Amino acid sequence: MQISLPIAIGARYTRSKKGESFVSFISTVSTVGLALGVAVLIVVLSVMNGFDRELRTRILGMVPHGVLYASQPTSEWPALVAQARQAQGVVAAAPWIEGQGMLTQSGAAKPLLYYGIDPALESEVSILPDHMVQGSLDALNAGDYGIVLGAIMARQMGVTLGDPVTLLIPEASLTIAGVRPRLKRLTVVGVFEVGAELDANLAYVHWQDAAILKRQKGKADGVRVRFENLFDAPSQLQLLARQTDTRGRDWTRTHGNLFEAIALEKTLIGLLLAMIVAVAAFNIVATLVMTVNAKRADIAVLRVMGMGPGEVLLTFVVQGVFIGLIGIVSGTVLGLAVAFNVPAILAFIESTFGFTLFRADAYFISYLPSDPQWSDITTIVGGSFLLCLLSTLYPAWRASRTEPAEVIAGGH
Incomplete structure (x- = not known):
């Protein structure tokens, strides 16, 4: 059996069918959670990079x-x-x-x-x-x-x-x-x-x-x-x-402690927000487990038609990866859109509501800087994809262990 068949079936399983609305809902929640986690991580790290850049170019440019x-x-x-x-x-x-x-x-x-x-x-x-x-x-x-x-x-x-x-x-x-x-x-x-x-x-x-x-x-x-x-x-x-x-x-x-504080905060905040991405990624486990339970009859038919355990495993890995990719791509686009426009967004909020979030006499800078760096983006996207891939393995393995005889006997 060609590898294109598991890919086609796995992609098809990402779309909801009649009677599987709850599974579809869980899948949507997982995707949205992953997208928001990736977007927030990109925005926050971009802001921390912005503070780091301002420290170097402005404050350390004066002192x-x-x-x-x-x-x-x-x-x-x-x-x-x-x-x-x-x-x-x-x-x-x-x-x-x-x-x-x-x-x-x-x-x-x-x-x-x-x-x-x-x-x-x-x-x-x-x-x-x-x-x-x-x-x-x-x-x-x-x-x-x-x-x-x-x-x-x-x-x-x-x-x-x-x-x-x-x-x-x-x-x-x-x-x-x-x-x-x-x-x-x-x-x-x-x-x-x-x-x-x-x-x-x-x-x-x-x-x-x-x-x-x-x-x-x-x-x-x-x-x-x-x-x-x-x-x-x-x-x-x-x-x-x-x-x-x-x-x-x-x-x-004179200012080394500030630079060290920003570097430490970037690391700690990055780790904390990465947990949000991890939670959203592992929600895919629940989605795939429910899908496997709902598709046991389909799996049995595919096995009878000659599909091997490895191809069944690949089918559900593909489904999980598709869900993850949708969330990662959506989150990356949203995160970059916000990260590149953080100063403008903050200025709009301040002018609309008539208050100032950052006063230079209270903070080191008077605005919220942002500096998206492709090294961070690559790490976030790659790490998120890896988590999504890992979260698919157990449900996919369970699906590959399904025996047609057990399903038929259980149906009777």
Whole structure:
């Protein structure tokens, strides 16, 4: 008997017949459950990939891949920059100063982390120039004491271009009137927005102005380094630090825990959702068992006509695989349709119901990213198909063990 006959019969069994509506209902439930499980798994993993991508491109595009700190603020930073640029894996390097303070304006006060940068070199080491929404980094001129604020910070402080703000530096000054905090008047010359928490607590000033604010005129804290592969930064930075007799600090010290958390969450959520797919796939077992019981007479007739046990087994494997393929294909199409449009769907929901799900001052990003990756899609589809195939084996084996004589005797 040709293999095409079991395939044809198995495909025919996937369609309901009169008197088998309950079996058809169970089959439909299994298919829909499998489709929803596959779709949800694709969407959730795509969103987790999106968070991972945003961490790499936005947050890690703004914060340093690595910083080489001298033992003391140094005026020899140009030589350190030149030495860093010659190291393997280094894309660019620039002078670096980091400070903290409190920004005040009209009674409002916000804690602030400010970076002292060279505007001419910043485009080489960060994505900041690409995310300026007001003003320009070119307006950061040494001696003018300009400041570039994040969009959330500017909004909370109620300031825009040209407005003055006061930076309260956590360092006491002894005056005739007693001990007083240090204050410096700055002018807002730009606003950036990356859609992350950095918009709420980060600012930039010219490195020479930052040096004066920290009482180290003409000296930098160290050198900011950008690597070709940010995941090589920890090892390459430590090697570079030994070569330059400096102390290195890479991005894993500041944001590594977030990246690890996202990777762990993706793994755990993927496993949990895979259980949903597994449950839906093994529902096929119930469907095929019921089908086998309903088709015992048909199986007996086929066996009498010469169909062997292997061909009977293949018949019901084909039926289960057909049910699984319908669910997997439907779920994949639905999942990809949602995954590629998650930001648009979320924006529609927010505009329709008038609320915001993701605030950048509360979360690391202000929207729901999605990044469907074909490696994940292939794994989901392949794993789901394998589960469906495995779930068909036992019912199909039972069907292949059916003896015509037993069925005929039972009928009498």
